[in-house]
Amino acid sequence: MPLQPITEKNLNLVRKWRNNPSVRANMYSSHEITEKEHLEWFELIQLDTSSLWFMHYSEENEPDGVVYFTQYDEVNKTAFWGFYGDSESKPGVGLRMEFDALNKAFYELKLHKLNCEVLNSNRKVINLHKKCGFQQEGFFRDYHFTDNKYHDVVRLGILASEWFEKKNEVKHRIDQHATLHNMRGGGHHHDTN
Numbered sequence: 001m002p003l004q005p006i007t008e009k010n011l012n013l014v015r016k017w018r019n020n021p022s023v024r025a026n027m028y029s030s031h032e033i034t035e036k037e038h039l040e041w042f043e044l045i046q047l048d049t050s051s052l053w054f055m056h057y058s059e060e061n062e063p064d065g066v067v068y069f070t071q072y073d074e075v076n077k078t079a080f081w082g083f084y085g086d087s088e089s090k091p092g093v094g095l096r097m098e099f100d101a102l103n104k105a106f107y108e109l110k111l112h113k114l115n116c117e118v119l120n121s122n123r124k125v126i127n128l129h130k131k132c133g134f135q136q137e138g139f140f141r142d143y144h145f146t147d148n149k150y151h152d153v154v155r156l157g158i159l160a161s162e163w164f165e166k167k168n169e170v171k172h173r174i175d176q177h178a179t180l181h182n183m184r185g186g187g188h189h190h191d192t193n
Contacts, residue, residue: 002100003054003067010055011042013086014066023084026122030146054104056085056097064089067101069109077112079105092177094125098132099170106160113159119144120152131173133166134158 006014015038017023024030033041045053050072056065065085072079083097105111116134118126130136138155145151 002057002096003104004057006042006045006053006055006066008042010063011038013063014038014055017066017084017086020084020087022087026119026125027084028144028146052079052109056083056100058089058093058096064093065097067097067104069105071115072109077110078115079109079111080115080117081105082116092174094128095132095170095174095177098128099167099174102132102158102163102167102170106163111160113157114163115155115157118154118156120154126154126156129156129158132158132170133162135162 015033015035018027018038019032024032045051050070052069052072054067055063056067058064063086065083067081067083069079069081081101083094083101085093085097102114105114115137116129117140118129120126120139126136134156135158136154137157140153140155142150143153
């Protein structure tokens with residue numbers, strides 16, 4: 001299973017990835033997280049039924065990222081989601097994480113709709129979401145203040161029916177990417193998928 005609940009043994013890795021400057025720059029809370037703060041967060045999420053946190057595992061069963069659902073509402077069948085990964089991960093991991101997250105959301109959690117918010121400056125992730133079938137539903141001007149300035153935020157959403165239509169196309173893209181990567185000898189390069 002590509003998504004497994006985060007456990008105590010994962011915590012050092014999760015904090016290391018979360019504190020990576022390129023990850024922090026795209027989060028609502030962008031400060032460096034202390035060990036104490038991280039442990040307190042882990043205790044809180046054990047009690048919070050509206051948030052679900054998972055380690056993402058590669059095909060080789062190596063941890064390569066974190067997928068999380070927040071504002072999980074079992075009655076309305078909605079949630080928000082996000083993800084971040086190991087900066088050393090091989091190319092294409094973002095697309096695989098998104099594919100696995102959407103399958104989790106719609107097949108296992110039985111959501112009707114999944115939402116997310118992305119800083120407008122993070123075009124790579126906005127484009128990734130759109131490739132997976134998300135629609136832009138809102139644009140919030142000067143919505144988030146960090147680094148002494150305001151940032152615009154993009155709201156996106158996808159319905160279960162839209163994912164069911166889109167998932168085979170996304171799976172095909174993942175398979176193509178893996179084939180191309182293997183033909184190149186698995187060289188380490190970064191692209192946007």
